Amino acid sequence: MNITCIIVEDEPLARNLLEQYIKKVPYLQLVNTFSNPLSAIEFLRENSIDLLFLDIQMPEITGVNLLKILTSKPLVIFTTAYSEYALEGYELDVVDYLLKPITLERFLKSVEKVAQRLSSKAVETEENINKNAEYEPSPNFVFVKDGTKLVKIRLQDILYIEGLKDYVIIHTPQQKVVSLQRMKNLEEQLPNHQFVRIHNSYIVSLEAIDAIEKEKVQVGKVFLPISDGYRKSFKEFIEQKNIKLD
DSSP states (O other), rough: OOEEEEOEEEEEEHHHHHHHHHHHHTTTEEEEESSHHHHHHHHHHHOSSSEEESSSSSSSSSSSHHHHOSSSSEEEEEEESGGGGGHHHTTTOOOOESSSSSHHHHHHHHHHHHHHHHHHHHHHHHHHHHHHHHOOOOEEEEEEEEEEEEEEGGGGGGEEEEETEEEEEEEOOEEEEEEEEHHHHTTTTTTTEEEEEETTTEEEEGGGOEESSSEEEEEETEEEOEEEEHHHHHHHHHHTTOOOOO
């Protein structure tokens, strides 16, 4: 992880020291340095960075006021010779407060805090993305190839699917669609809360089942076998729907 940063510091010695420290940290990328806080504000309005090393006591505008002006704020580490500003800095949700003269050890601790916060934010963002993906509505249809054309089949119309070597036959009340593909490929496209595999050669829609016996299910006038290899998983699937087989 690279952390982009800038320095806003009007004292040349303090600015040079921060530059030297930044060079010692492989994941820190110094984008720019400013002695004039107003120039820094203009830069930050047009550029996005991860971290701002910000002096508090500067001519024209203080670091505290600069931070209050920004609408989009990066993470901030305050640098100053005056400890009385620490409380106000923390009220502005800065990551840390470095008191001059700044030692390398103290600098590294501050930077580590930034890295941890950015890492936590990245994890949270990824979790939110995954969570949103989980709740993304699934399509209510599938397209399957029937000869030279693609046929759209609504999931609610599927009664059961029959596998014959490299072919599948999709049974609906209106038609039978024969498609050149393996059962496994089609099974992965079906919502697992709606369809269940009961045999190497059969996938059935829960809505289409009219009756369940020990070794078979009834779909209309058709009886489909439940194989030994799928009996346990089928029983668990049914019981999850609050249907007791025993």
